[in-house]
Amino acid sequence: MSLRVEVRRAVPGFTLDAAFEAPAGVTVLFGPSGSGKTTLVNAIAGLVQPDAGRIAVGDRVLFDSRAGVDVPVHRRGLGTVFQDARLFPHLTVRQNLCYGRWFARVRQPLGPVVEMLGIGHLLDRRPAALSGGERQRVAIGRALLSAPRLILADEPLAALDDARKREILPYFERLRDEAGVPILYVSHNAAEVARLATTVVALEGGRVVAHGPAAEVLGDSEVAPLGVRAIGAVLTARVARHHADGLTELDAGGVPLLLPRVDRAIGTALRIRIAAHEVILSRGVPVGLSALNHIPGSIAALRDGEGPGVIVTLDTPAGRVLARITRRSAEAMGLAPGQPCVAVVKSVAIAREDAGG
Amino acid sequence: MGWLGPEATDALLLSVKVSLWATVVSLPFGVLVAHALARWSFPGRQVLNGMVHLPLILPPVVTGYLLLIGFGPQGPLGPVGGFFAFRWTGAALAAGIMAFPLMVRAIRLSIEAVDPGLEDTARTLGAARPWVFLTVTLPMILPGVLTGAVLAFAKAMGEFGATITFVSNIPGETQTLPTAIYTFLQVPGGETEALKLVLLSVGVAMGALALSEWLGTRVARRVAGR
Numbered sequence: 001m002s003l004r005v006e007v008r009r010a011v012p013g014f015t016l017d018a019a020f021e022a023p024a025g026v027t028v029l030f031g032p033s034g035s036g037k038t039t040l041v042n043a044i045a046g047l048v049q050p051d052a053g054r055i056a057v058g059d060r061v062l063f064d065s066r067a068g069v070d071v072p073v074h075r076r077g078l079g080t081v082f083q084d085a086r087l088f089p090h091l092t093v094r095q096n097l098c099y100g101r102w103f104a105r106v107r108q109p110l111g112p113v114v115e116m117l118g119i120g121h122l123l124d125r126r127p128a129a130l131s132g133g134e135r136q137r138v139a140i141g142r143a144l145l146s147a148p149r150l151i152l153a154d155e156p157l158a159a160l161d162d163a164r165k166r167e168i169l170p171y172f173e174r175l176r177d178e179a180g181v182p183i184l185y186v187s188h189n190a191a192e193v194a195r196l197a198t199t200v201v202a203l204e205g206g207r208v209v210a211h212g213p214a215a216e217v218l219g220d221s222e223v224a225p226l227g228v229r230a231i232g233a234v235l236t237a238r239v240a241r242h243h244a245d246g247l248t249e250l251d252a253g254g255v256p257l258l259l260p261r262v263d264r265a266i267g268t269a270l271r272i273r274i275a276a277h278e279v280i281l282s283r284g285v286p287v288g289l290s291a292l293n294h295i296p297g298s299i300a301a302l303r304d305g306e307g308p309g310v311i312v313t314l315d316t317p318a319g320r321v322l323a324r325i326t327r328r329s330a331e332a333m334g335l336a337p338g339q340p341c342v343a344v345v346k347s348v349a350i351a352r353e354d355a356g357g
Numbered sequence: 358m359g360w361l362g363p364e365a366t367d368a369l370l371l372s373v374k375v376s377l378w379a380t381v382v383s384l385p386f387g388v389l390v391a392h393a394l395a396r397w398s399f400p401g402r403q404v405l406n407g408m409v410h411l412p413l414i415l416p417p418v419v420t421g422y423l424l425l426i427g428f429g430p431q432g433p434l435g436p437v438g439g440f441f442a443f444r445w446t447g448a449a450l451a452a453g454i455m456a457f458p459l460m461v462r463a464i465r466l467s468i469e470a471v472d473p474g475l476e477d478t479a480r481t482l483g484a485a486r487p488w489v490f491l492t493v494t495l496p497m498i499l500p501g502v503l504t505g506a507v508l509a510f511a512k513a514m515g516e517f518g519a520t521i522t523f524v525s526n527i528p529g530e531t532q533t534l535p536t537a538i539y540t541f542l543q544v545p546g547g548e549t550e551a552l553k554l555v556l557l558s559v560g561v562a563m564g565a566l567a568l569s570e571w572l573g574t575r576v577a578r579r580v581a582g583r
Contacts (some may be wrong), residue, residue, distance in 0.1 A: 080482075
């Protein structure tokens, strides 16, 4: 089931004019604050009315300004998960979970969802007695049990600390891989995008500036809606072996990558994000350097950034790798497209939240 | 009641009956108007807000006189005037109208304390607006609704100007607690009886205030979900 969105909405000082098509899986709306992500989500949910446009989930039209279609919010069949969970404080966890189910066309059994989210022991509590991560899990369950055709998640992890983020992210991964419901996920966190996204829609100033499969959009040095520090490549790798010294070896297109232990079974496919500013470039395989990962490749492009930086795009057997280095270094090394080059990455530079399924 | 004279007892019981009816009948309207003022946007919202608050600002005798004209034989509401004219039902109507602004204000405040995001969430989960109100808004504002009802009841118990103007001061029919006090003060030797009624009035007012304070603290706790 795909989502097609075409929305125009102007308010004084801001115009949202965005169109994109999202296939099944997780589509991440990615962009800085004020880029129109939340307005877009609210328009899809029906909470704000676009001036013009068309919104359709599969073959079901939710809004069409030309045909005069505007399906009311409660009939859109969407499950929402917001940043602040928005659980009903006067109801228990069980009643919260059943709220959407009560109105749903299909009454799903509570059990599998409760089990998947690990919230069985919370059912009789009230939201005020839950931690932030628990609340968010209940909110995910509530959205799922309303048998939605599409799940809208508006920065569901933004209010959580890193430990809680690590707790919740795997549930969204399972949702993506198991539930079969398309998810539109709003985020301005590059690591989250890298882990979850099937498709990325980058928004800036109310417009779509890039759109496509996650690795393509994130690996494109021209797209930096969140600034240069968020630029980074996304590689797909398999867990090859776990070493006794606490490192996990991955196989990325034949290139071995070592990173701090990842608790996944051997053979599991992972995505890892390598931030551009963590990559060192070397003309040959370095000797006497502490960094463990050497990815050989050839330079595909060099792009001048703002200030003293240059973004170098490297084609490697592992995929496209981005490096952000100074112009001074690039000139001193005489870097030019087509030249062979080695990307050097410290193991610990690949953060644990950057590696996921 | 041995302590109170028969006339004073009648006035007290009548006041309770009038105030209960005034509160119970106006409560659904109070919730509706408060919800409209807090959540809906429609043309004439400020006009409605002004009209609700009018009895609070106008001299009560003016409100009573307007009711008298409105429900009089020549008035626009003349056909139903017989139901209210110089009867306890008229006293209840006058008391209800005078207490309405207080009731609406209390309920409106508690509605405004409810996060609209919760109501939006309920809608996205499939609840049509009336269901959202019944399953989310109303349970969360219930203590506020009770506070509004208690305040309205206390206000109705003390209503004087509009009542005496609209339905006069007929013992056993429209003579409520305040009008009875007024009457006792007009006759020689009536002070003792008036004083007892004054004490009762003070007791009712204080009790209602304490009850509404207690309910008010529950609003906050309920909205926070504890």
